[in-house]
Amino acid sequence: MSNKNFTSDHLKDKLFDKILKEIDIGIHAVNQDGKTIIYNKKMAEIEGMKFEDVLDKDLLDVFSFHQNEHSTLLKALTKGETIINEKQTYFNNRGQEITTINNTFPIIEEGLRIGAIEIARDVTKLEKLIRENMNKKSDTRYTFDSIIGSSHEIKDVIEASKRATRTNSSILIIGETGTGKELFAQSIHNGSTRSTRPYISQNCAALPDNLIEGLLFGTKKGAFTGAIERPGLFEQAEGGTLLLDEINSLNPALQAKLLRSIQEKTVRRIGDTKDRKIDVRIIATINEDPIDAISGGRLRKDLYYRLSVVSLFIPPLRDRKKDIPDLVQIFIEKYNQLFGMMVKEVDEKVQNSFYQYEWPGNVRELEHVIEGAMNLIDYEETITYSHLPIHFRNKPQFKADTKDQPISIESRNDIKPLDQYLEEIESNYLQKVLTFHSYNITQAAKSLGMSRQNLQYRLKKYELKEMRKRVDHRSTNRKGHD
Incomplete structure (x- = not known):
């Protein structure tokens, strides 16, 4: 412990500063000239202000009030009134509306009003x-x-x-x-x-x-x-x-x-x-x-x-995939009207990908995909795989329908790093093998010529969470029957 001695007044000042900073109510005080001398952190948050914009400034130079309304702080200063639980709506220097509930008190010494202090609670959001x-x-x-x-x-x-x-x-x-x-x-x-x-x-x-x-x-x-x-x-x-x-x-x-x-x-x-x-x-x-x-x-x-x-x-949409074509057509018509476009359909490859996908975001997610695709269309009338939002094309279920297609490179954007492309192919192949073996990881690993641990590692590596869940679920069920 330090041997340094602090005076009682110094300790009081430190405690006062700490209370002003940490207390969860706004505190604003002005001197006899209406200039701000105390302005705590919570008050700055309530009013959306910086300390330097308020301290030592005339109150009316910083804040404005509705016609025929006045500052409760200045009312306490000029009239010597104590004001309890009064709602006040006013504006900061950027025109933002603020609503507070105030308790306001004049500071009187030897019969003279030397300042005023306001304790405020924020009700802006509630209002x-x-x-x-x-x-x-x-x-x-x-x-x-x-x-x-x-x-x-x-x-x-x-x-x-x-x-x-x-x-x-x-x-x-x-x-x-x-x-x-x-x-x-x-x-x-x-x-x-x-x-x-x-x-x-x-x-x-x-x-x-x-x-x-x-x-x-x-x-x-x-x-x-x-x-x-x-x-x-x-x-x-x-x-x-x-x-x-x-x-x-x-x-x-x-x-x-x-x-x-x-x-x-x-x-x-x-x-x-x-x-x-x-x-x-x-x-x-x-x-x-x-x-x-x-x-x-x-x-x-x-x-x-x-x-x-x-x-x-x-x-959920995954349990009513028969409705996907009707929903797709409705969303195409909606965004044709909004965007002034003439899109007619999605191609077969995209349609197949839609059927394979599980749609965790349901109908709302489908609509967002169609909207995103139509933002990438120029003058075409058909939504193709290349129009799908990039984050969607990277989903394993969407890749599944395209991996067996001939590789087409028509622009620089179609070229991926070799490591990335090989990982995508491996990820897709692992999914197909696991599906073939009904998520039996032992049989799948054997047919792939690798250990169970190696296959588990790869499922984790490629973040194939759904596959891992199904493998775990199958293992749990099998133990239950043993």
Whole structure:
């Protein structure tokens, strides 16, 4: 330990600086001339400012206020008023809007006002989110006619969804990301007797818990610092439909409150003691197996049973590949209109690659591939393998259909380093051999003339994760039968 002695005043200064830097509220102080003398790190973050732009500057030279509105800090300085829990909206020197809840105090010594200090909490994000949701108009352009596909997998879900339009029961839509869950939710709303009433959609994963609760249930004036009387999304959706996307992202306490509202058909605003009756149909979505979500603590079992009065399972694209040609044509037509192009089709090689691919991103991923390809087309009418986005052409499943084709080198871009080309061929060949042997790694290694360890190493080297999973799954099953 150092023997250096620090004075009490020096220690106080160090502690004061440390508190200003680390405290999670904004602190801003001005002297008797209205110039900034204290401005901490959190205040700079709230206002999006640099210290040098504010310190030692006149407050009104840095910030501006709406007409007929004034700085709470200057009000405390000029009038000697103590201001508690007052909301203030103003602009920084770049014109960005800031909203804070302030506690502001004059500094008085010997009867003279020698400065003022403001303690501020940031509610900019909350104000913006609530304003956007209040002003958001219902965008329900999708109907059942918008759902593309002739496979029996998708037709079964469409029929079940149409039957669900006749009732007001809660619905749980289960499907991987990109399968079109909101498309089904909008179609159900538009096909029901609630179609003339509001349709409100909220992604539960998009907001932190402290914001989503107030947004859903509303707030009572004075419930917390700066809270005003405001209806939540349940009340805004009165008579219509409320879609809660990714319901498994809500914390258990919020899920319990949601369950109560659904069961009792009432909501209680934050800070209120009064229950308000609601007439809202709830549609929730989840992007994983509900049983996995329950066992993992991400979904309450009682909420699951309440929501899944009607359960709709949207099949992933890999389970409805029959629909790929129809989907491709729809996306081509969409981007023809947007880009002013005349593309007619994809060629057979691309079509075969689409059938072989597993589509982890589902229909959304297919659309992005078509959009990307059409960005690389000049005046052609057919999408070919060379038009596919480069990151897609490098996927093993897409290479599979092209490895056995004659090598065509038409430009410098077609030439790859020899090592890279040989690795691609080896990777593709390993996949074919493993598939032939039904993922039995011992038989595959024997037919390749190598050890099991060597084959395992190569699967890892080429990042053939799906192949390794299938090999591991087969080994586990075989042990189970032994």
